[in-house]
Amino acid sequence: MYSPSEQNYIQQLSIDCVIFGYWEKQLNVLVPKLDLRGDFWALPGGFIVQEESIDQAAQRILKDRTGIRDIYLQQFRVFGEARRNNAELLERMSELNQDKLGSVWLNAKELEWITRRFVSIGYYALVDSRKVVPRKSGVDETIGWYPIKQLPTLIMDHNEIVAQALEALRSTIDQKLLAFNLLPETFTMKELQELYEAIFDKPFARNNFQKKILDMNVLERLEKKFTGAANKAPYLYRFQR
Amino acid sequence: MYSPSEQNYIQQLSIDCVIFGYWEKQLNVLVPKLDLRGDFWALPGGFIVQEESIDQAAQRILKDRTGIRDIYLQQFRVFGEARRNNAELLERMSELNQDKLGSVWLNAKELEWITRRFVSIGYYALVDSRKVVPRKSGVDETIGWYPIKQLPTLIMDHNEIVAQALEALRSTIDQKLLAFNLLPETFTMKELQELYEAIFDKPFARNNFQKKILDMNVLERLEKKFTGAANKAPYLYRFQR
Numbered sequence: 288m289y290s291p292s293e294q295n296y297i298q299q300l301s302i303d304c305v306i307f308g309y310w311e312k313q314l315n316v317l318v319p320k321l322d323l324r325g326d327f328w329a330l331p332g333g334f335i336v337q338e339e340s341i342d343q344a345a346q347r348i349l350k351d352r353t354g355i356r357d358i359y360l361q362q363f364r365v366f367g368e369a370r371r372n373n374a375e376l377l378e379r380m381s382e383l384n385q386d387k388l389g390s391v392w393l394n395a396k397e398l399e400w401i402t403r404r405f406v407s408i409g410y411y412a413l414v415d416s417r418k419v420v421p422r423k424s425g426v427d428e429t430i431g432w433y434p435i436k437q438l439p440t441l442i443m444d445h446n447e448i449v450a451q452a453l454e455a456l457r458s459t460i461d462q463k464l465l466a467f468n469l470l471p472e473t474f475t476m477k478e479l480q481e482l483y484e485a486i487f488d489k490p491f492a493r494n495n496f497q498k499k500i501l502d503m504n505v506l507e508r509l510e511k512k513f514t515g516a517a518n519k520a521p522y523l524y525r526f527q528r
Numbered sequence: 529m530y531s532p533s534e535q536n537y538i539q540q541l542s543i544d545c546v547i548f549g550y551w552e553k554q555l556n557v558l559v560p561k562l563d564l565r566g567d568f569w570a571l572p573g574g575f576i577v578q579e580e581s582i583d584q585a586a587q588r589i590l591k592d593r594t595g596i597r598d599i600y601l602q603q604f605r606v607f608g609e610a611r612r613n614n615a616e617l618l619e620r621m622s623e624l625n626q627d628k629l630g631s632v633w634l635n636a637k638e639l640e641w642i643t644r645r646f647v648s649i650g651y652y653a654l655v656d657s658r659k660v661v662p663r664k665s666g667v668d669e670t671i672g673w674y675p676i677k678q679l680p681t682l683i684m685d686h687n688e689i690v691a692q693a694l695e696a697l698r699s700t701i702d703q704k705l706l707a708f709n710l711l712p713e714t715f716t717m718k719e720l721q722e723l724y725e726a727i728f729d730k731p732f733a734r735n736n737f738q739k740k741i742l743d744m745n746v747l748e749r750l751e752k753k754f755t756g757a758a759n760k761a762p763y764l765y766r767f768q769r
Contacts, residue, residue, distance in 0.1 A: 299538045300647060341608025341647060362606055365649050367582025406541060406582060408606050458700070 296334040298400070301407040302345050303332040303445065304360065305452035306353065308416035308432055314485050315432040316449055317353060317414075317421055318441065322428040325379055328439045330448060332407070345410045353430060354422040360410045363455035366444060367406045376442050377402055411452040457487055461503060473509060475521040476500070537575040539641070542648040543586050544573040544686065545601065546693035547594065549657035549673055555726050556673040557690055558594060558655075558662055559682065563669040566620055569680045571689060573648070586651045594671060595663040601651045604696035607685060608647045617683050618643055652693040656712075694727075701727060702744060714750060716762040717741070 306317040321327040333348035335341055345360045377398070416432065423430040433439065438449060460483070470478060480496050500506065507527045511520040547558040562568040574589035576582055583601065591597045618639070657673065664671040674680065679690060701724070711723060721737050741747065748768045752761040 297540045297645075297647065300541055335608070335647070337645060338610055340610045341606060343610070344608075365582060365603055365606060367576070367585075367649075369579055369581045369584070404538075404578060406538065406576070408608075 295336055297337065299403055299405055301332055301334055301405045302341065302348055303330040303366075303407050303409055303448055304345060304349050304352075305330060305409065305411040305449050306349070306355070307411065307413045307435075307452075307456065308419075309413065309482060309485060310416055312481050312485055314435045314453075315416070316435055316438060317430065318433055318438070319352060319423055319427040319430040320439075322426055323380065326439070327376060327379070327442055328445075329376075329442045330445045341408060345408075349412075352424045352427070355414065355419050358412050358414055358419075360412045361455075361459075362408055362410050364409045364448075364451050365406060366409060366448060366451075368444075369404070371406070371444065372404050373402055373443065407448075409448050409452060411456060413456070453486075460486060473523040473525045475523060477521060479524070536577055538578065540644050540646055542573055542575055542646045543582065543589055544571040544607075544648050544650055544689055545586060545590050545593075546571060546650065546652040546690050547590070547596070548652065548654045548676075548693075548697065549660075550654065550723060550726060551657050553722050553726050555676045555694075556657070557676055557679060558671065559674055559679065560593060560664055560668040560671040561680075562683075563667055564621065567680070568617060568620070568683055569686075570617075570683045571686045582649060586649075590653075593665045593668070596655065596660045599653050599655050599660075601653045602696075602700075603649055603651050605650045605689075605692050606647060607650060607689060609685075610645065612647070612685065613645050614643055614684065648689075650689050650693060652697060654697070698728060714764040714766045716764060718762060720765070 308315045308317065317331070318328050319331055321329055331349060331352035333344070333352065335344040336347075339347065341362070342360065345362070346357070349358070349360065350356045421430050421432075435449070435453065438446060440446065441449070470482060476497055479500060480491055480493065483496065484490055505526055506524040509523040509525060511522055549556045549558065558572070559569050560572055562570055572590060572593035574585070574592065576585040577588075580588065582603070586601045586603070587598070590599070590601065662671050662673075676690070676694065679687060681687065682690070711719060717738055720741060721732055721734065724737065725731055746767055747765045750764040750766060752763055
């Protein structure tokens with residue numbers, strides 16, 4: 288990631304990924320911490336090789352930086368302010384008298400390359416955190432899940448990128464339910480409501496919620512969940528194929 | 529637009545604008561025809577100056593290519609296939625033994641610059657066609673509105689960009705109503721329904737439509753429209769401030 292050359296990568300264009308995971312009624316975001324003296328958290332990101340599409344680049348970056356493969360990534364917004372650059376990070380590296388990122392040394396040309404203005408394409412995904420085990424890359428000290436309300440301060444505009452990803456998720460969740468793997472194969476209406484409540488950070492009225500979801504016509508109702516108390520057993524649902 | 533240099537512009541990154549206008553119950557798209565021997569229609573597009581944000585670039589490009597200023601432009605998608613380039617256009621120029629675009633000559637360096645792969649950020653806008661008078665730029669032979677169902681064949685993936693812009697418009701129109709200027713200051717429910725029908729290219733049931741819109745709580749009801757037949761006069765509405 289940090290050995291860019293003009294030949295290989297499109298210049299001044301990057302990709303940043305916001306990976307959401309959901310468990311215990313809470314949304315979490317996967318964030319690596321860069322291997323620098325000092326606290327630098329940054330979204331998993333990287334650049335676009337000349338011969339790959341932006342979607343392929345996003346998949347490759349995510350695999351390289353987190354070990355996660357083949358998940359549904361969705362571009363949601365471009366971050367293109369005129370003064371958007373790595374100046375802050377590089378100033379701190381300079382203060383720390385450090386000229387490598389993790390185990391990767393940057394030469395003068397690479398430093399110049401990476402300090403220019405970058406336009407960044409934001410991607411987000413929702414993953415089933417029970418099925419993925421993130422691993423850190425060579426430039427990272429650690430990688431971990433953080434509750435969305437307790438994110439550390441990220442470099443550049445990365446906190447804003449997370450906020451915008453959440454906005455995008457909220458505005459498209461109805462259409463995206465099928466594409467993502469946030470819930471187990473089968474689930475109760477209550478579990479689905481809890482997911483919506485975590486995403487929107489507000490309670491929904493049970494009856495209205497159930498009506499709205501059933502009106503979407505995307506669920507298939509299965510047998511009742513066995514709880515021992517037959518009368519109160521909730522139905523299980525799954526998404527229609 | 530066509531005198532790019534590495535110093536001024538971000539390389540391999542462009543912007544393309546889909547400008548929708550609405551009248552006579554029909555959606556139309558504003559498309560310039562390039563001033564070349566041969567039929568080359570292309571969305572109004574251009575590049576990003578180092579010192580401007582992508583939103584500023586989109587506004588500048590639209591003003592330069594169509595004369596339209598200060599309209600609400602919304603980025604909606606990035607087009608980033610690996611083989612996305614101007615090869616087709618430049619091959620045709622070469623066949624035609626023509627090495628200028630409109631009144632602008634391209635030198636070898638500029639030709640090389642513009643033939644590389646480009647990632648393009650798509651923007652769309654909805655304009656009140658009664659208030660704007662498009663004018664062609666120096667690289668264009670004509671500029672005109674085309675009904676969305678009768679668009680000419682555009683260069684590169686520009687027809688696909690229009691299709692994706694329409695998709696984006698459909699999925700966000702409820703939130704976007706306020707931001708756009710598609711309708712006059714005041715309008716009837718029927719006029720609003722006709723706008724939705726033009727965008728979605730399908731009829732809506734009157735009662736359901738009215739309920740849906742009123743439930744959005746964005747309209748203010750005014751006096752009845754004077755038609756001479758008092759009983760049947762429809763209410764006028766406007767968007768709340």
